[in-house]
Amino acid sequence: MRKVQRVRAAWPLRFRVFGYLFRVTVGEGMLKIWGRTNSLNVQKALAALEEACVPYERFDAGLAFGVVNTPEYRAMNPNGLVPTIDDGGFVLWESNSIIRYVCSKYAPHLSPVDPQARAGAERWMDWQLTTLLDPLNAIFRPLVRKMGTPDVAAIEKARVECVQNFAILDNVLARQPFVTGATFGIADCCIAPVAHRWLNLPVERVPSPHLEAWYARVLERPCGTVLELPLS
Ligand SMILES: N[C@@H](CCC(=O)N[C@@H](CS)C(=O)NCC(=O)O)C(=O)O
Numbered sequence: 157m158r159k160v161q162r163v164r165a166a167w168p169l170r171f172r173v174f175g176y177l178f179r180v181t182v183g184e185g186m187l188k189i190w191g192r193t194n195s196l197n198v199q200k201a202l203a204a205l206e207e208a209c210v211p212y213e214r215f216d217a218g219l220a221f222g223v224v225n226t227p228e229y230r231a232m233n234p235n236g237l238v239p240t241i242d243d244g245g246f247v248l249w250e251s252n253s254i255i256r257y258v259c260s261k262y263a264p265h266l267s268p269v270d271p272q273a274r275a276g277a278e279r280w281m282d283w284q285l286t287t288l289l290d291p292l293n294a295i296f297r298p299l300v301r302k303m304g305t306p307d308v309a310a311i312e313k314a315r316v317e318c319v320q321n322f323a324i325l326d327n328v329l330a331r332q333p334f335v336t337g338a339t340f341g342i343a344d345c346c347i348a349p350v351a352h353r354w355l356n357l358p359v360e361r362v363p364s365p366h367l368e369a370w371y372a373r374v375l376e377r378p379c380g381t382v383l384e385l386p387l388s
Pocket residue numbers: 195196197198217218219224236237238239249250251252
């Protein structure tokens with residue numbers, strides 16, 4: 157499998173060097189992640205790694221890059237989907253589980269332990285998977301990935317759902333700077349790539365000043381580097 161990217165440079169070099177030396181010293185080696193950078197679920201995992209300041213090696217995988225159907229990959233991830241990580245021999249798939257793991261282990265400040273704060277954050281992560289994702293895909297796949305013949309009525313129905321969903325976020329972000337309160341956390345890692353996709357889709361949106369202000373704040377953070385690519 158071709159290695160395409162080493163440590164990213166979003167954080168000051170001294171933090172990266174410290175992280176690298178720490179991992180080498182304790183014998184963990186560099187964390188590995190498989191997945192193409194235009195995948196939403198890969199972006200979520202990368203956002204967590206960037207925010208947690210974890211040095212990593214990324215390997216392109218999925219769609220045109222293949223890899224996901226090789227026996228070696230399937231042994232790690234039997235779904236044949238991306239992302240997958242290998243952290244010193246600990247293999248994990250499912251983007252939200254990766255976010256939880258990376259933040260709990262490497263960035264506890266992003267990962268609440270208080271049961272109510274934890275549930276509050278995880279609620280948004282579940283909501284991203286169960287509510288935000290499907291209508292977004294119903295627009296993204298035909299209009300950006302050019303998958304199938306666009307069904308205008310289905311796209312419009314999905315657009316209306318997205319407008320309603322993102323209005324919920326806009327209302328929350330009118331009261332606080334980040335999804336779960338005053339500081340950036342796991343829920344922001346999870347939702348930022350989805351908002352990036354919504355705010356860049358070629359469809360009509362209603363004004364969402366608080367969502368857009370939050371997104372601008374997120375772009376200034378380490379995870380903003382993950383969101384630089386145009387949609388593809
Ligand atoms: N529930 C999984 C879904 C993973 C998933 O559907 N990944 C997509 C990319 S976003 C995928 O692997 N598509 C096939 C491919 O890229 O070959 C997760 O959150 O990690």
